[in-house]
Amino acid sequence: MSTTATLAPAARPSFDRLAALEPGLGRLMDEVRALRRDPPPAFCAMDTFFGYSTRGDGLKRRLSRLAGWQAANPELISSDAYDVAYHAVLNALPACAAGCMCGAGGRAEAS
Numbered sequence: 001m002s003t004t005a006t007l008a009p010a011a012r013p014s015f016d017r018l019a020a021l022e023p024g025l026g027r028l029m030d031e032v033r034a035l036r037r038d039p040p041p042a043f044c045a046m047d048t049f050f051g052y053s054t055r056g057d058g059l060k061r062r063l064s065r066l067a068g069w070q071a072a073n074p075e076l077i078s079s080d081a082y083d084v085a086y087h088a089v090l091n092a093l094p095a096c097a098a099g100c101m102c103g104a105g106g107r108a109e110a111s
């Protein structure tokens with residue numbers, strides 16, 4: 001195993017470090033922060049991330065082109081980069097709202 005200068009094998013990269021190498025990750029996180037500020041009605045974190053209602057066209061698909069084995073930037077081609085980015089984005093999403101499609105937010109109140 002050779003040691004790269006940018007990502008030491010023993011230390012997982014921080015999300016900020018990854019975002020510095022791949023600006024697309026920072027833009028993705030900006031979108032997540034905007035969702036936190038103003039989540040749409042019946043927001044579903046699972047649908048937004050995994051793209052259940054859009055045939056997989058969720059944040060996860062975009063993320064996988066930015067970090068991990070399909071990353072455009074060779075410095076982010078690693079399972080650590082993928083794991084860090086995956087959990088950072090998923091954890092930053094707002095919670096599911098009532099009436100969301102996965103059901104985690106509970107049932108919408110009848111109006």
Ligand SMILES: [Zn+2]
Pocket residue numbers: 043044045046047096097100101102103104105
């Ligand atoms: Zn949900």
